[in-house]
Amino acid sequence: MSEKSADGFGAGGSGACVSCGSCRSVCPAYRAARDELACARGKMKLIEMIDNGLADQNADDVALANCLLCGGCSSVCPVNLDPTSIFVARRAQKLDNKISAPLTRGLASAVDSQKKLRLWARASAGVSDFFGRNSADDSTTRESDDRAGVERFAALPKIAGRFFLDNFSGELPGANPDGGRTVYFVGCLNNFFQVSAAESVLRILQSRSREVYIPQTQVCCGLPALTVGDLDRAASAVEKNIAGIFDGGAPDRVVTSCSSCAAMIKDYTTRLVSGAEKNERAARLAEIVIDFPGYLALSDKSARKRTANSAGSKEIRVTIHDGCHSTYSLGQGRDLRKTISETSGVKLVEMDEPGACCGFGGSFHIRQPQLADLLLQKKLASIRETGADYIVTPCPGCALMLNSGDRKSLRKIPAISLAELFDLLKG
Amino acid sequence: MLRPSVKIRIKEIFGDRFDDSPGALAVYSYDASRRAVQPDAVVFPVTTAETSALARLSDQYNFPLVPRGAGSGMAAGATPVRGGVVVSFEKFDAIRSIDRANMIAVVEPGVVTERIRREAAKVGLFYPPDPASSAFCTIGGNAATAAGGLRAVKYGVTADYVLGLEAVLSDGRIIKTGGKTIKRSVGYDLTKLFIGSEGTLGLITSLTLKLVPLPEKRATVLAEFIDVEAAARACAKILSLNERPAAIELIDSSALDALHRAGKAPAGLRPGLAAILLIEEDGSAAGVDMRAARLVELLRESGAVKVESAGEGEASEKLWAARKAISAALYKIRPDKLNEDVTVPIAAVSELMAGAKKIADSAGIECAMFGHAGDGNVHINFMYDKSIPSETVRAQKAVGAIFELAVALGGVISGEHGIGAVKAPYLGVEMDRSTIEALRAVKRAFDPKNLLNPGKIFPVTQKVGE
Numbered sequence: 001m002s003e004k005s006a007d008g009f010g011a012g013g014s015g016a017c018v019s020c021g022s023c024r025s026v027c028p029a030y031r032a033a034r035d036e037l038a039c040a041r042g043k044m045k046l047i048e049m050i051d052n053g054l055a056d057q058n059a060d061d062v063a064l065a066n067c068l069l070c071g072g073c074s075s076v077c078p079v080n081l082d083p084t085s086i087f088v089a090r091r092a093q094k095l096d097n098k099i100s101a102p103l104t105r106g107l108a109s110a111v112d113s114q115k116k117l118r119l120w121a122r123a124s125a126g127v128s129d130f131f132g133r134n135s136a137d138d139s140t141t142r143e144s145d146d147r148a149g150v151e152r153f154a155a156l157p158k159i160a161g162r163f164f165l166d167n168f169s170g171e172l173p174g175a176n177p178d179g180g181r182t183v184y185f186v187g188c189l190n191n192f193f194q195v196s197a198a199e200s201v202l203r204i205l206q207s208r209s210r211e212v213y214i215p216q217t218q219v220c221c222g223l224p225a226l227t228v229g230d231l232d233r234a235a236s237a238v239e240k241n242i243a244g245i246f247d248g249g250a251p252d253r254v255v256t257s258c259s260s261c262a263a264m265i266k267d268y269t270t271r272l273v274s275g276a277e278k279n280e281r282a283a284r285l286a287e288i289v290i291d292f293p294g295y296l297a298l299s300d301k302s303a304r305k306r307t308a309n310s311a312g313s314k315e316i317r318v319t320i321h322d323g324c325h326s327t328y329s330l331g332q333g334r335d336l337r338k339t340i341s342e343t344s345g346v347k348l349v350e351m352d353e354p355g356a357c358c359g360f361g362g363s364f365h366i367r368q369p370q371l372a373d374l375l376l377q378k379k380l381a382s383i384r385e386t387g388a389d390y391i392v393t394p395c396p397g398c399a400l401m402l403n404s405g406d407r408k409s410l411r412k413i414p415a416i417s418l419a420e421l422f423d424l425l426k427g
Numbered sequence: 428m429l430r431p432s433v434k435i436r437i438k439e440i441f442g443d444r445f446d447d448s449p450g451a452l453a454v455y456s457y458d459a460s461r462r463a464v465q466p467d468a469v470v471f472p473v474t475t476a477e478t479s480a481l482a483r484l485s486d487q488y489n490f491p492l493v494p495r496g497a498g499s500g501m502a503a504g505a506t507p508v509r510g511g512v513v514v515s516f517e518k519f520d521a522i523r524s525i526d527r528a529n530m531i532a533v534v535e536p537g538v539v540t541e542r543i544r545r546e547a548a549k550v551g552l553f554y555p556p557d558p559a560s561s562a563f564c565t566i567g568g569n570a571a572t573a574a575g576g577l578r579a580v581k582y583g584v585t586a587d588y589v590l591g592l593e594a595v596l597s598d599g600r601i602i603k604t605g606g607k608t609i610k611r612s613v614g615y616d617l618t619k620l621f622i623g624s625e626g627t628l629g630l631i632t633s634l635t636l637k638l639v640p641l642p643e644k645r646a647t648v649l650a651e652f653i654d655v656e657a658a659a660r661a662c663a664k665i666l667s668l669n670e671r672p673a674a675i676e677l678i679d680s681s682a683l684d685a686l687h688r689a690g691k692a693p694a695g696l697r698p699g700l701a702a703i704l705l706i707e708e709d710g711s712a713a714g715v716d717m718r719a720a721r722l723v724e725l726l727r728e729s730g731a732v733k734v735e736s737a738g739e740g741e742a743s744e745k746l747w748a749a750r751k752a753i754s755a756a757l758y759k760i761r762p763d764k765l766n767e768d769v770t771v772p773i774a775a776v777s778e779l780m781a782g783a784k785k786i787a788d789s790a791g792i793e794c795a796m797f798g799h800a801g802d803g804n805v806h807i808n809f810m811y812d813k814s815i816p817s818e819t820v821r822a823q824k825a826v827g828a829i830f831e832l833a834v835a836l837g838g839v840i841s842g843e844h845g846i847g848a849v850k851a852p853y854l855g856v857e858m859d860r861s862t863i864e865a866l867r868a869v870k871r872a873f874d875p876k877n878l879l880n881p882g883k884i885f886p887v888t889q890k891v892g893e
Contacts, residue, residue: 018459018755018758020459020560021459021563022562024499025562025563034537036451036515041454049453078753078754079689352549
């Protein structure tokens, strides 16, 4: 049982669900499974029945484990409930029941330790290399759950020889004296696997800030721990990050290269820390954290930096996959669309339901590879309809998922970050 | 109670799409009416053959079948009354075809209504019916409840768009009703019989829908009123114009208050409004522009304190999303509600609303009104707290009075939600005995053993085999 109180997570609010069913319109787990237990309403009602002694304490274990915690239900609920938080609290209550898969619990325990995170990264990369080698020539369609999970590992980019934080940390100079102090929170996928993308972000941060500070001690944002309900561990990661971020001076902005990290920090920081001084910093952090597309739009007020396309090359068509955290926590991708529409050499073609989940869901795709694959295939179908050359997404996890699905198709549509798009345009 | 040997037979048909775990029985006990009775099992058919095999078993072993779409109905139409098997069509949800030349779609019953509209729009076609729950309700449920929605004033209701359907009868026989043609005069119209039958005559397994050309442009007009009568009069004036808007929705001050409390109110509304009118125009670009401008003028002349018009886009989407959030948001006012969708001829809307207010006032119960003023279907909601017995009694009396009022004004006790279990006791307020007996005769012909969604539509004095 987690020592950290789950009170800040709306525990006990499940009885307020009015049964309307609106959550079904956005829930990715529902879209894949099409079963009442997969949507927020089903879980809320079941929890209510359990609390009223009408159902067994463990009746909600399976359904609870299959929620992606995407935040969709909380965003559409017409009576303003926050089922996402209620489910986090519930998972915290059931931490000892170990309803989450061993793999995800293992990863959760690593979030506050750089050493453990490095081990995990290296292990994943090893698995990825192994399966990547073995499946390279296999052109048959997926036949089993195992293959679907394998696809994801096989699509992990090569692990970096030197991690981003090994190459860049501490105080770095910026080029804009009016640009304030920017802290760069790089996040695990960028740090271990997508180092050049992180470097592209850094270059832009430096060009627009007075100085850029990269905390050496930053660890995982804590989301993997939050999702299994290990609030203590999540809080430990958050506290380490707060200490690192405020080290050396109060930042004006904290920029992440991953929209999920930004959402985690924005939505959960204040709920996980305790103690007056920490709370003040936590509140400030929640105010100033922003993902990279958000930062670009924010810092674009004076100089309109348009990235010119290399002379002679034709326009690149891109479609935007927002990802759940960007859609529900960070403003529905408005900033990303604004930036892309103002960038020359790029044409934006919107897919059907750009906010629909790709199926990644952190560890969801490992627990429920079939359901995740259903979502992925629907997403890829929408993407193919656009005729885009690239998918731009603010979440490295989504990029991983989208790239894994298209590994074997005839026409690859790579999923890239905004920073990588700019690199492409420079030619 | 379902005997284990019978459950085994059902499992043989459905495999892992059979579920009798405690969790499943718990969550398939309710719908949006919040009434709840647990079934004995839940099945998820994905073919007509499976549905037919299940019906044969039901006929053989005499267990009830309770068909279900999204469980978003307000009348307890999808909740069991005495156990049985919930037949959920959620996974039976393919859009089989969209035929552009003939402007027809063939769909399975579990398809979410909004998805039909979206897919049709991709090929320049339009499925107009727009229930407020369109983002999550299913077309099978729409047909079974004769759903209406926001565009009925111009486009009509679900019944006007179902050209034919396939259904499984109580003994497992499969029938095909209607067809693909605009005109059809081939004996009794079984399609129309099934529309609104609420799962009591058969289980719908496929629908053929009529589509229309997609309008070139849409616009939204929002008018704010400090006098509810003025809003109702403006509505009547709009309806007397030579062309109708696609939707005319009225939202009263209680409903607006609920939206504010839920954080879903449209931005920028002035405080203290008595009502707002939310209107949609669609058609050719030139026509929409002309009519929207004409509406703005008419609304100002009718006493609106502010009128705004917007094209398609985020601002418009937000307004309609707010309208669709009202029904659930009302729970912010009181924990329980009795939610009625009486419908009267359009000239009687003012009188209905005034009468509803009187009824609410004399019952001492708060009443929120909103809805399809343009087609006479105003949702009248009595908000109360069911843990307070006196409030419950007064709210129920008020509902009875509303039904009497609607019928006296030449209207009906339900426009689009259906009777379900909730309104069954009130059937006689609207229908005389001969008419009810005619309905019972139809039910007996299709389902002599009363195994298809028992306890719905008819007052529960009906016994099995009656």
